[in-house]
Amino acid sequence: MDAISFGTDGWRATLDVFTSERVRVVAQATADYLDSEGHGGETVAVGYDARETSRGFADDVADVLATNGFDVVLPERDCPTPVISHAVAERDFAGALVITASHNPPEYNGVKFLPEDGAPALPEVTEAIEANLREPEEGEQTGEIREEDLVADHADHCRSLVDADLEGLTVVYDAMHGSGRGVTDALLEAAGADVIRLRCERDPEFGGTSPEPDEANLQGLAMAVNEHDADLGVANDGDADRVAAVTPDRGVLDGNRFYALAYDYLLEGDSGPAVRTVSTTFLVDRLADAHGCEVVETPVGFKWVAEAMGEHDALFGGEESGGYTMRGHVRQKDGVLMALLASAAASERGVDDRLDAIAAEHGEIHQDKVSVDCPDDRKAGVLADLEAELPDTVAGVDVAEVNDTDGFKILLEDGTWLLVRPSGTEPKMRVYAEADSPERVRNLLDAGRGLVEPLV
Template identity: 75%
Template sequence: MDEVISFGTDGWRAPLSEFTSDRVRIVAQGVADHLAADGGAGDTVAVGYDARDTSAGFAADAADVLAANGFDVVLPERDCPTPAVSHAIVERDLAGAVVITASHNPPEYNGVKFIPADGAGALPSDTDGIMANLGTPAAGDPTGEIRRVDFTGPHVAHCRRLVDASLDGLTVVYDAMHGSGRGVTGDALEAAGADVIRRRCTQDAAFGGTPPEPTPEHLAGLADAVDEHDADLGIANDGDADRVAAVTPERGVLDGNWFYVLAYDYLLESGTGPAVRTVSTTGHVDAVAAAHDCEVVEVPVGFKWVAAAVDDHDALFGGEESGGYTMRGHVRQKDGVLMGLLAAAAASETALDDRIDAIEDAHGEIHQDKTSVDCPDDRKQAVLDGLDAALPDSVAGVAVDSVNDTDGFKIVLADGSWLLVRPSGTEPKMRVYAEAGSAARVAALLDAGRELVAPVV
């Protein structure tokens, strides 16, 4: 087994010095053997890819190996959003998919995701099976057929059926960040009636010098454009368009927690059902749910756990504060195209800033932040064991009310604030999150979290 290849929270990502054609072929062979062992031999598999310069070539490598193993392969007509690949799996009854993408990472990275037959994120049973089957790729003439099909058209049509709203009179600035949302999300908004102003909607191997990650520091130009054009809303997608960010005229780039709360609150105007959120996502979700007599299901960080719980609980909405969300009736995969439409639909009825004002009046403000403490991967379990033996009775002067060990330790305090310490799934770090009623209180909790972790690292 190639020790460089390792599937983390959402597939394998690596710099191009390590992410090579040979290794992509090894992973593709692992996928082929895993699918064959699961009874999928001879079925059709999708191979998608993002807008990176290297992605189309790596996708061709993966397709060649899968075809050499007897699988028919469908490729998109061009780079496309990852959620379009997930939708194609379900719509076409495919055995699964390989997607070549490094999502929001810088251009010197690439990656590979596996998506199983249900279109949701791969669970450990899948990724462990792939890792166990890494080996020499099959060679020779392919016995499977490779062909190009339209992934984005059916995906957008499905999204518009789910969010059946007229956006007439709404002005939206759309920012593709030079990723695979270009020519997709903006077009979907325009087809629904919005006046769309486009930014960074050309393919650029360097992503304009900014990683395609929709964070406030990378979306300053979008916020300026919303102001310049007196727009109602700004929408951005990450590199493979499975994540979304929104910009409002008054507040600028919205925190991902606020996007979750706004979207769920809007859906509750016409529907009902549980919300699924990760342990790191705001407790305001719980307050909105309680106001509608709905349940909240808390899961570990990682969208695959959100997807599983959405299915188990027939949830109305599910997601995580990092910008990934889905809704009832959709493939259980985070989808930045669908969420762009949903945010626009909500804004077309009531301005998002006004919606936030109303929610703050009812439930208070959201203040959340996070930091990291360096921690070698081989020390993470020892750190968790050390924390388990040293959990405090109070944090930053407030008594501990409860502790949730779903993913690390989430310490909920008597005033409703909380502190979360968990191991990163992608870096040699312990993550420390905090939420409270003020920014000053969050800062105090993060300081306390670092002081709690440092002695046991």
């Protein structure tokens, strides 16, 4: 049980550690938690991704929950995590457990718990589950286990939120062999788009790479967009809760530009606050300010975005790593819905044209990040040492303010910034920088690395 530790988004580990026995322990702890919250005997969804081992682990979870008296609903096949989230919220389930390692390599698997509202579990919930890890109950199953189609209701809801006619739009969709295949592409096609499919066959090995929709892994999508003279390319990660976009001129968009694209499009017909993490671009603030809207800043982690969206009735929320959601939807990042939203924006105005107009009005913004190896047990010490040695200038510019929402975000007099924070998933410190040119970003990152490395 000591090997089980819930991080930013559940427990993930390599398959030598992530075993059936330990998954059953997590399922029992979750059953105990749900009982303690008054949900005994209710229905729990159990989702799973496209990995070779995921259905087997899902069956383990379902068995333990049913033995504890819960009814269990499984999807008919591996499906996106946001589909499970929507089902939980829409059908008043007690919660869900999802077997997924998201964008991690195929040698990993993981499990995450979703409470009754379908949003990410907050730390007090995962801590309560982790504190009660124990061997599972033995005996007969008193709950019912059944399979159902959960995709159709989610698709209908997405179409009700983004009521777009995509006739005449050509979209290349890259499922990266993950759970978005047959879901995101089908949604776009149902809305009228001409969809060209890449990596839409199930491959538990994800073609030998991680199902991470970053620039390095999406070069094939970028080439396909140009080859087919497509209007847009979209991709999902392994469990399709994240999205990435590719345009004809810019290639793979970073998550900050995707946020700006989506929020700008929504502001054309609606109004409301934006929620962003501390690592996400100030371009969001410029867009919001131009429309008289508020921006709410949160620590990194979609659970904090989700919480703030509920508190502020936000129009849009997300983080630069590719997770977003919108008003009216379950407060969970949803790469399927976001692929539809990006396509709707492209159908009204070319994405490159829209981004050009945003840059012309609000200025160019560039961002990048680097990682510095740091053992988990040194992260708190590095932050403490950094706090004691925060500089007065960075890369030749005076410090205007320091924000400690998550790590230390050093705001400079010229409007640029540097952020140092611990990774919630890896033994690393993250260093982010934002400025008006790539060269300035590189200088800031070099300065940030120089601050952190001597402290590790």
